[in-house]
Amino acid sequence: MQMPGTKYVLAVSGRQYSVWKKFIGSSMASNVANPILFLFAFGFGLGQFIDAMDGMSYLTFVVAGMIAYSAAFSASFETTIGSFTRYFTMGNWDAILSTPVTLTELLMGEVLWAAAKALISSVTVLVVGWVWGGVPSLSGALLALPIVFLASICFACVGLAATAYAKGYEFFSYFFTFWVTPMFVFCGVFFEISRFPEVIQYIAWAFPMTHLVAAIRPMSAGLPIDLTMLALHSAYILIISVIAFVAANRKMRQRLYD
């Protein structure tokens, strides 16, 4: 067993970055346009009917949720559709594994880039939301970014685990229906989960997304922060990341080398 080397992990992420750079225009355009559309719908539309939620303006509430969701979506997409294409369709992983890069480094490189890309998209949401007036505490929101990054790693690892089990692209429709969409619906992006029946609340807390939203929302809202809760949320996200990464690595190894 070879210890993962930073240079090799970065070589893998670097390849993704250099491809992304070529399409930076379109990718940034959608990064900016997406949250604007959502904020338009939820801030103007729904916001008119809702005065406050969870002790803050509805716009503030939604911006925090959108920062989290954009990271979740972006990271999940990258290590599922993106990674699967590189692995299965392009033979990119086969090429990389014929070099000194190990499978673990390859997977780490995929995760690292997915998380970086997710962070870029949540920063864009943050900027748009701030300009819109939905970020009362900019410094708080910036301090939340490391947690967003950690959660993006988690989403990327879970996506990668799905990729390791995927037989074809159809598989990802399950992944998006039963994992990504619920993050949008059940994890407190648009309303407090305390409004759900208790059972649903338990399920909601199983999603790392719920922990991410709960961790960062008070920060960008400028509310008092409970450090213990912050640590617990982060720890949960970290544990899920590790489990997902190990599962992805194990399954992929079996799939590639057996």
Add this chain to the structure above:
Amino acid sequence: MNAPAIIAAVDLKKKYDDLEVVKGINFSVEPAQCFGLLGPNGAGKSTTMRMIMGLSDVTEGSLEVFGVPVQKMTRNIKAKIGLVPQETNLDPDISVVENLETFGRYFALPSALISERVPKLLEFMQLTEKARAPVMALSGGMQRRLVIARALIGEPELVVLDEPTTGLDPQARVLIWKQLLALKKQGRTLLLTTHYMDEAQRLCDQIIVIDEGKILDQGTPQQLIDRHVKGHVFEVQKPDLAKSTDGKWDQEDIGDSVLYFVRSTQEFIADLPENAVYLHRPANLEDVFLRLTGRTLREN
């Protein structure tokens, strides 16, 4: 031949689930030689190569590369091997040079070294004019040459080439032959599979012929020719065949005519009827291959 073998396989086996595709093969590849792995479709050539690369687990037996079991292949050893896979798997999202540069980074080469090697490799495979082109804009033959260039970015001591010239035009094949021989002269070891017997005959110092996961025979091209097809082939049209029928001649019925493998041409011609219609040519590796592996189609 005293130097330690670059690759040594002993009773090497590979099973995919219950399907055994490599059934206990033994061979060793000496330094600075071109070693040919020949066999029909599905013989297990690519599988063997993937095991050598550490890309496929060995099911049974032992396989050492640079003196170390593949299961314990370290990064340093991996860095000494370059692979040209059977399926071209270039990166379509980036340009020709970027493909080489990116690969250099997978080998953790310093940027300065990468910038020094890339133009040389492009030159070596005559791709300099295409340096900035997207991979998608290359013809199949150019892509194949780029895959070879890419395999050389780490200046490998061992180059594993899985059908490097399949689908190439004669000009491109000649270029690749020339450059492979140049690599050999530099002391690099080549492991080659090909379905072109002329190519194997020209490039390989040692050959093993495998079929259905087993080695049928092994030797230099000349040894194999001497052993299996004597030296000369006479293709004689039916019905005016050689007069001696008592197993004097090594022969094979191929339908409308019969092939005779003979050492002494004069003696054989004397044995033919006056009006025999025949074709005479020196025996080659293709004859060996067909004799060893039969003339029926594989993977049907």
